[in-house]
Amino acid sequence: MPLRVICTALLAAVLAGILLVVWAGGDSSALATAGVADGPTTVVLASGDPGPEVGPAAEDAGGAGCVDDATSASVPSPVQPGTDALSGATGAPDAASGATGTTAADLDAFRTAYEEHREAACLGLLPAANVRHDACLEQYLFWVAGDPSPDPLSAWGHKGEVVRSDGVPPVGCDGNLAGGTATTGDVAAAKWWASAPHRSTVYRPDFRGDLAHACVGFAAVHGGAPDDSPDFVRSASRWYAC
Known part of the structure; x- marks a missing residue:
């Protein structure tokens, strides 16, 4: 067989393999979701400063000069109309704990910073309405805040791993935790970005599905x-399909 024919055949095989990999990488038929709890790791600090890295170093987590790839992971999803992004975030007080809940300012500050971290790391932006108040997470945080112990870290942690000093069983939904x-x-x-385990569950850098439904x-x-003190804030988050 002539050398030119052999080379042409080999080049065709290589190109076919590349196209197959690109097509498979772009599959967004199923939305892989993280569990509502991220395991035993939580970020708890006494100050408002982001915590140190938990787990592997955070190099290569971000970078400038995003380049669109075949998975469309760095392409912003279109905003879904007709959704009230601030629905339910009222900052209403809880009679049992004496704490106040999520405010529109809390949610807006989180959404802005969350999207900025994603954009800087070329992860793609979620529609604004998809970063939303979560009443079930708030219910669990109220349960934590309602512990009558003078220690603010009493009952701080994940469901099944912590108990309240008065024995009241937990309610609401577990998630990634940050407080201080x-x-x-x-x-x-x-804080969640600075912690490698939390970055993987809150920001999902491995996700290659449709961000319009994340x-x-x-x-x-x-x-x-x-x-x-009202300045002591307990926060929670979770990623899910929507």
């Missing part, structure tokens, strides 16, 4: 029993 004095929405987003729930509870 002045842990505003943007600070919580920074949602991130967020909640923040200020203060708590018996006399936690």
